[in-house]
Amino acid sequence: MSVLVYIENWNGKFKKSTCELVSYGKRLANGLGGSLTLLSIGRVAEDELKNLGAYGAGKILSAETDAPLDDKAYASLIASAAQNSGATLVVMAHNVTGKALAPRVAVRLNAGLVSAVNGLPVSYQPFVVSKKAFSGKSLMQAEITSDIKVITLSQNTAGIETFAGNAAVETMDASAVTSGINVLSTEVQTGKILLSEADVVVSGGRGMRSADNWKPLEELAGVLGAATACSRPVSDEGWRPHHEHVGQTGKVVAPNLYFALGISGAIQHLAGISSSKVIVAVNKDPEAPIFSAADYGIVGDLQTVLPKMTEAFRKLKASS
Amino acid sequence: MNILVCISNVPDTTTRIKYSADMKSVDYSGVQWIINPWDELALTRAIELKEANPALVQKITVITAGGADAEPTLRKALACGADDAIRVDAAGGDSLFTATQLAHAVKGEPFDVILCGIESSDYNGSAVGGMLAELLDYNSVSAVSSLNLEGNSVKVTREIDGGKQSIETSAPVVLIVQKGIAINPRIPSMRGIMTARTKPLKVVAAAAAAPGSKVVGYQAPPQKSACKMIDPENMDELVHLLHTEARVI
Structure with missing residues (x-):
């Protein structure tokens, strides 16, 4: 039972939420008795990738491409990485990107998806996770019954743990990634603390x-x-x-x-x-x-x- | 161009959630049902586009997967301005089940732009839109906060973490929309309510589909301890409590 975590970068850099997601993936892999593989899509320097070793990263697949986020193309890469690494659990952040990609990845892998999970599973066998429902008015426990499972993690619910170990980076071929969308312009606010990342x-x-x-x-x-x-x-x-x-x-x-x-x-x-x-x-x-x-x-x-x-x-x- | 708007039939936002005695299911008795707020914004934008350019947007169809009890919500969408409706006769199930039902009803139908709200206010899954796109093998753009159509070109704004992008794509496409796509949801007029009664509502049989997950049970969220009131003249106490008691600064 190995775990694949998709890690998003922002202009080649990771955020605190990435560290939470990676260390969450490591704890899941330990709970399942399997290994953790990370997948990065885009261009991230090797040092930046290797820094994630402190949060439990072992193998990191780096799919280098300049293609902008295209839901279909990125989801196809993530699903291939999951199949190639033998992952039975795929994990993403419950942010704008995770919401876009996780459902497509789930269909590709014929997997059940539970999104916006709060922290570690309630049980691994059967695989039961907890999440909020009815916009926070209820807590729900759901079992993913398919062989391959996909979850997205609500930010700031699992916390960050550190682990001893080193990460090894492998290149994954991303040359087949084409884009069905054309990004005309991008506006990013600068100098402001992002609402999604703020303590x-x-x-x-x-x-x-x-x-x-x-x-x-x-x-x-x-x-x-x-x-x-x-x-x-x-x-x-x-x-x-x-x-x-x-x-x-x-x-x-x-x-x-x-x-x-x-x-x-x-x-x-x-x-x-x-x-x-x-x-x-x-x-x-x-x-x-x-x-x-x-x-x-x-x-x-x-x-x-x-x-x-x-x-x-x-x-x-x-x-x- | 034909627009399809996917509608989720959800309890009104102010509903107090009740459960069955064994806490394994939600007790929906007495619940007011509404169009999921994000789907309502998607529908509003579709109607605005058709009104602005009826030669370009020929038809707006709304679809839901659910039992006959979901039909009043579809009729409300028709009253707002949709032209016809489809109900896939498949209640319950998870997001994969629902998306499979929608894809089954939509496959081969001439929809150019499919709009889905970014989440539903019941299970907050954010999943059906992306799954439907993958099942249909269409492109998708998520977190869409503005939409314009020009010929076959689809121009959208997509929210990204800390910013936004202007994107051009082409039909057929699934757009997963959020706040900003429309500001105020369309409210049905009396005339709209009258005409909605006779607009076509097609019922499609459910497809064979297996869900990928199931609900095990519910819990009420933990009760917050009582709010500690602080004298407005004593902000040092607030700072002290946040620093030493709550330890958040």
Whole structure:
């Protein structure tokens, strides 16, 4: 029972979430009593690949191509790598790329897929995993019954472990990869902490009252090294860009610390934040539903609370 | 050009989830059913494109896999502006089962653009769209947040981690769409509701298909401990608690 993990790179680099995914793959391989193989598609330097040895990587297949992410072509490569390495379990991140590729890979391998799995399996034999359902309102256990299995891992649910050992890199032929899509342009935000990778997220709701009031929120985010986010009414009003919208139809986040500032806590918003480890809520309404989801609450006016909060965190950061 | 919109029939977002006594299944009694929110946005965009250029977009079809109890949701999609509907008579099963049913009904039919929401609000699987594309051997683009059609060319914006890409592809294609594809979902008009009653709704028999996974059981999510309230004048206490008690900063 060996495991294949698809590792995505961002301009040739891996992220903290990659380390989590690799060390998760290693623990799965140990649980199944098999070996772990990683597959990288794109162009990644050998040193960057070998660094993953610390997280349990043994064999790394590197399929070098300049082709942009094409769902069909990439899925075909991943499925071939799984077949060639004899993998019976294929693992990907539950991010935009994993959501695009895992279903196609599953069909190619005639495999059952359970996506957005929370951490290690409940049992290996039968293979049962746990995930959230109904947008966080329920926890579900599902058994994958097919011979080959595909799962995607919800970020920040398995944690990172380190292992002793070295990774060996092998080249995988990617010359057959063609693309059915034509990428006309790419826009990437620079200098900002990505919402998907952030340990701390500072999020504002309608209680922020206007787009002009975001400066103190950004200041708090700056002090904490946090990503900024918002609730749906805020992005619908155009106070903040749509990609910052956290909630059921927006992004689902799982940071260690989430600040809900002036967010009442509609069920759609809670669906996007329920995997956060700790939630701090500030709202002027003591009856706001956000307080039943929060760990720490402050009833007060943001215009006075927020600067004081920022100052207090600044003091801590200065002293540590 | 013909557009197919895949519809998942899901409990209303505000539904409190109840379970059977043995916690092995969800108790759906009394549930209000809706078009999955992402599928509703996909349908809205399809209708906008047809209204903008009826010569280019000839027909919008909606499809679901489910029992007869899913038909009111299909009728709602027809009331919003879809032209006809297909129900594959196959309830239950996992994403692989559902995708196989849809592919069976769609294979050989002249659909140029197939739209699927990026996830359903019940099992949050994000799987059926990609599986359908693979089963049909079509190209797919996921996380699509804008769509325009020009002749046979399909122009989309795809969200990527921390940014976006502008992409051109060609029909036939499966597009897996997310927020941004349309802003406000279309609400059926009274006239739409009246005409929906007589629009064609075809029922297709289920295909033989094996699921790849099954639900073992459910649990209510762990209860959060009570929220600790902090004096707004004492932000040092908040910082202290986050640092020493929660240990998150």
